[in-house]
Amino acid sequence: MEESQKKDAAAQKEKIKRMFSWSDSITEGSNTNTMVDSPDVITMDPRNGIVNPAFQPPSLMSQQSTDWTRRQQAVSVRHAFKHYGSKKNPNHVLSNLNMTVGKGTIYGLLGASGCGKTTLLSCIVGRRRLNTGEIYVLGGKPGTKGSGVPGKRVGYMPQEIALYGEFSIAETMKYFGWIFGMETSEINDRLQFLLNFLDLPSQSRLVKNLSGGQQRRVSFAVALMHDPELLILDEPTVGVDPLLRQSIWNHLVQITKDGNKTVIITTHYIEEARQAHTIGLMRSGRLLAEESPQVLLSMYGCQSLEEVFLKLSRNQGNDNTNIPEINMSNNISLATLGWGKKDVYVSEESGVIGLNFHQSKEILIQDQSNGHYDVNGKKMEMMGEPAADCDDCSACCNLTTKGKTRALLQKNFLRMWRNVGVMLFIFVLPVMQVILFCLAIGRDPTGLHLAIVNHEMDFNSSYCPINTNCTFSYLSCRYLNSLPNDTIIQDHYRDVESAIQAVKVGDAWGALYFTDNFTDALVARMVLGRDADTETLDQSEIRVWLDMSNQQIGLMLNRDLQISYRDFAQDLLTSCDQNPKLADIPIQFKEPIYGSNDPSFTDFVAPGVILTIVFFLAVALTSSALIIERMEGLLDRSWVAGVTPLEILFSHVITQFVVMVGQTALVLIFMIAVFGVECKGNLVLVVILTILQGLCGMCFGFVISAICELERNAIQLALGSFYPTLLLSGVIWPVEGMPIILRYISLCLPLTMATTSLRSILTRGWNLLEPDVYMGFISTITWIILFLSVSMAVLKFKRG
Numbered sequence: 082m083e084e085s086q087k088k089d090a091a092a093q094k095e096k097i098k099r100m101f102s103w104s105d106s107i108t109e110g111s112n113t114n115t116m117v118d119s120p121d122v123i124t125m126d127p128r129n130g131i132v133n134p135a136f137q138p139p140s141l142m143s144q145q146s147t148d149w150t151r152r153q154q155a156v157s158v159r160h161a162f163k164h165y166g167s168k169k170n171p172n173h174v175l176s177n178l179n180m181t182v183g184k185g186t187i188y189g190l191l192g193a194s195g196c197g198k199t200t201l202l203s204c205i206v207g208r209r210r211l212n213t214g215e216i217y218v219l220g221g222k223p224g225t226k227g228s229g230v231p232g233k234r235v236g237y238m239p240q241e242i243a244l245y246g247e248f249s250i251a252e253t254m255k256y257f258g259w260i261f262g263m264e265t266s267e268i269n270d271r272l273q274f275l276l277n278f279l280d281l282p283s284q285s286r287l288v289k290n291l292s293g294g295q296q297r298r299v300s301f302a303v304a305l306m307h308d309p310e311l312l313i314l315d316e317p318t319v320g321v322d323p324l325l326r327q328s329i330w331n332h333l334v335q336i337t338k339d340g341n342k343t344v345i346i347t348t349h350y351i352e353e354a355r356q357a358h359t360i361g362l363m364r365s366g367r368l369l370a371e372e373s374p375q376v377l378l379s380m381y382g383c384q385s386l387e388e389v390f391l392k393l394s395r396n397q398g399n400d401n402t403n404i405p406e407i408n409m410s411n412n413i414s415l416a417t418l419g420w421g422k423k424d425v426y427v428s429e430e431s432g433v434i435g436l437n438f439h440q441s442k443e444i445l446i447q448d449q450s451n452g453h454y455d456v457n458g459k460k461m462e463m464m465g466e467p468a469a470d471c472d473d474c475s476a477c478c479n480l481t482t483k484g485k486t487r488a489l490l491q492k493n494f495l496r497m498w499r500n501v502g503v504m505l506f507i508f509v510l511p512v513m514q515v516i517l518f519c520l521a522i523g524r525d526p527t528g529l530h531l532a533i534v535n536h537e538m539d540f541n542s543s544y545c546p547i548n549t550n551c552t553f554s555y556l557s558c559r560y561l562n563s564l565p566n567d568t569i570i571q572d573h574y575r576d577v578e579s580a581i582q583a584v585k586v587g588d589a590w591g592a593l594y595f596t597d598n599f600t601d602a603l604v605a606r607m608v609l610g611r612d613a614d615t616e617t618l619d620q621s622e623i624r625v626w627l628d629m630s631n632q633q634i635g636l637m638l639n640r641d642l643q644i645s646y647r648d649f650a651q652d653l654l655t656s657c658d659q660n661p662k663l664a665d666i667p668i669q670f671k672e673p674i675y676g677s678n679d680p681s682f683t684d685f686v687a688p689g690v691i692l693t694i695v696f697f698l699a700v701a702l703t704s705s706a707l708i709i710e711r712m713e714g715l716l717d718r719s720w721v722a723g724v725t726p727l728e729i730l731f732s733h734v735i736t737q738f739v740v741m742v743g744q745t746a747l748v749l750i751f752m753i754a755v756f757g758v759e760c761k762g763n764l765v766l767v768v769i770l771t772i773l774q775g776l777c778g779m780c781f782g783f784v785i786s787a788i789c790e791l792e793r794n795a796i797q798l799a800l801g802s803f804y805p806t807l808l809l810s811g812v813i814w815p816v817e818g819m820p821i822i823l824r825y826i827s828l829c830l831p832l833t834m835a836t837t838s839l840r841s842i843l844t845r846g847w848n849l850l851e852p853d854v855y856m857g858f859i860s861t862i863t864w865i866i867l868f869l870s871v872s873m874a875v876l877k878f879k880r881g
């Protein structure tokens with residue numbers, strides 16, 4: 082064993098020597114940078130694994146790492162810095178990291194948990210942005226138009242499963258296939274291959290019912306689906322049995338063979354990375370080394386990659402004070418030393434040996450303006466020039482594609498349809514809310530106990546005769562008979578004290594007292610008029626003590642006692658052939674211009690309730706849907722597949738619109754047709770305003786989901802906004818009753834003007850020309866635009 086190690090080390094030294102002798106052959110002082118055709122170049126001191134500038138071959142002419150050279154790599158990361166958290170208290174995850182992934186290679190990114198691998202990958206696929214530094218992926222900068230990244234040039238398998246649990250395997254593949262612009266037949270063919278290759282169960286099985294390992298394989302299949310140029314796999318072999326793991330690696334080796342496909346893979350099974358062409362060993366946000374496994378093993382004289390990693394880590398640890406000094410840009414990037422017949426050139430900036438698969442025999446000459454010429458001085462066409470970022474400009478201008486729209490809409494509807502809870506929430510909850518509102522709110526209370534003390538009648542016998550003719554006896558009994566029976570239950574008490582006590586202990590809502598000569602005094606009051614003395618007036622009065630702690634009940638009893646007296650007096654006068662009008666107070670209430678003389682609280686509250694139901698259901702539905710997708714990694718995965726935030730919002734708008742139409746129909750049918758809530762105006766206006774409010778709620782949901790990271794924060798925000806909106810929007814109490822400042826605040830809320838508008842349409846029958854009506858529409862549309870703009874801005878800001 083030792084013998085072979087010594088041999089390896091000797092061979093390695095020989096390689097280095099050869100390289101130096103080769104570099105000596107380059108003309109010193111030449112102002113040309115030279116592409117060299119050498120398989121073996123090393124710039125790292127193999128003794129300690131740390132770059133030693135003195136170890137650089139003095140006569141090697143380094144080549145500027147230019148925009149152009151970086152664009153020739155599959156991935157090139159330069160001076161990458163990334164931190165999470167605030168600027169004051171940052172968590173530095175990437176610190177001056179350089180990485181070069183040659184085209185047609187498998188790059189194994191290894192490192193301890195939390196060293197920043199996922200962060201680096203998510204920056205490469207355009208999920209996140211660096212704080213500083215540069216990334217080129219397949220010749221373009223991720224996120225720029227036409228770069229195809231994020232998009233179909235990349236296949237990304239994140240660490241989390243990031244799949245729709247309610248989808249079957251086939252539906253999952255179709256979803257991503259359509260996003261990548263594949264035809265359904267193409268998707269089906271590929272699906273069959275992947276099912277066999279990854280040993281997946283039946284394509285009709287729902288993802289949520291698969292085992293963890295099977296789910297990971299489906300996730301892997303999604304990344305392979307469209308046969309992308311660059312595969313980025315974050316721990317694809319976790320939970321996969323050794324046989325399948327081997328066949329996955331075999332597949333990766335196979336697809337990279339012809340040099341057209343590149344794979345970046347992270348794994349915790351360090352040894353399996355031996356099959357990679359290049360290994361990047363990462364620690365504390367830097368690459369300790371970037372090298373082929375064979376070279377790493379021989380350089381460090383180790384048997385396993387794990388040992389190499391430990392050695393390098395220790396070296397870094399021992400030399401901790403020097404860490405900031407380590408020029409990570411000088412990491413070796415001999416990606417494919419001893420592997421493949423590829424051209425290499427040295428970059429001055431990074432000491433990185435770039436790979437060029439395209440001009441293997443030409444010697445490149447670089448001029449000051451970064452133009453590239455061949456030996457004959459002819460300017461060469463450069464791949465991925467900045468100006469050519471948009472290689473398919475028609476695609477750049479298209480807002481979306483048919484496939485993406487189809488995939489996103491199908492996803493939204495399927496998720497709803499497959500989730501019973503969501504379906505109940507969407508369609509049963511609003512109906513229940515309307516039914517409960519109409520049954521529970523606005524009706525007159527009934528069965529209210531009144532404690533009656535009537536000294537005109539015999540308490541023991543409870544005899545209280547009721548006369549209907551012009552007889553002036555027991556008028557107290559005649560009055561009591563005119564009280565509405567369904568509302569008031571009369572309980573008789575012997576004396577005033579006990580009646581008042583009954584009210585005090587909550588047995589009755591009020592106490593009524595008739596003196597023992599109530600009838601005589603009342604008749605005298607009527608007959609004598611202004612000549613009646615004070616005692617007569619006093620004795621003729623019914624004394625009432627009400628419990629006004631409940632305003633609605635107190636006011637209603639007050640109203641019923643007065644109306645009953647008017648009815649009693651009119652009845653008495655009529656039976657005595659007198660004009661019943663004498664019993665009225667001298668105010669004549671004509672037929673109201675709008676509404677009825679017996680207004681219902683339901684009619685007042687109903688418009689606000691309709692809009693509140695539709696608005697907040699939409700808030701709840703949208704905010705939770707987006708946050709769950711994000712938490713499960715689905716949003717990110719869709720983004721990496723090339724779906725834009727605008728497309729996601731658009732698909733939700735369409736889905737919500739359909740839902741809203743259904744909800745509006747149900748709410749209005751139950752309110753108006755079943756429970757008879759008044760609708761004097763144009764029903765079309767009612768429907769449009771209700772749907773607009775639903776859309777407004779949906780847009781508010783977008784804002785919440787954009788702001789909140791966690792579902793519970795979203796619920797808190799939605800609930801937190803519910804009560805203030807309800808209380809301040811004039812839904813349950815007129816805005817006119819608020820202090821003036823609150824009134825202005827109230828007018829700025831999305832529900833206030835819309836409620837006034839809907840109320841005017843329903844109860845007054847007004848049309849769109851009335852300011853009260855059109856202001857409701859204008860305010861709702863303004864809020865929709867505002868919410869949409871805010872959510873787009875927040876999403877963009879969060880993506881960096």
Ligand SMILES: Nc1ncnc2c1ncn2[C@@H]1O[C@H](COP(=O)(O)OP(=O)(O)OP(=O)(O)O)[C@@H](O)[C@H]1O
Nearest residue numbers: 165166172174193194195196197198199200201240
């Ligand atoms: N969204 C985030 N906000 C704040 N910190 C984060 C976030 N994502 C990752 N981090 C932190 O960044 C560091 C690197 O995380 P990352 O997920 O990139 O590591 P990793 O090397 O992929 O780990 P593992 O191998 O366990 O997946 C960790 O300390 C992690 O806590």
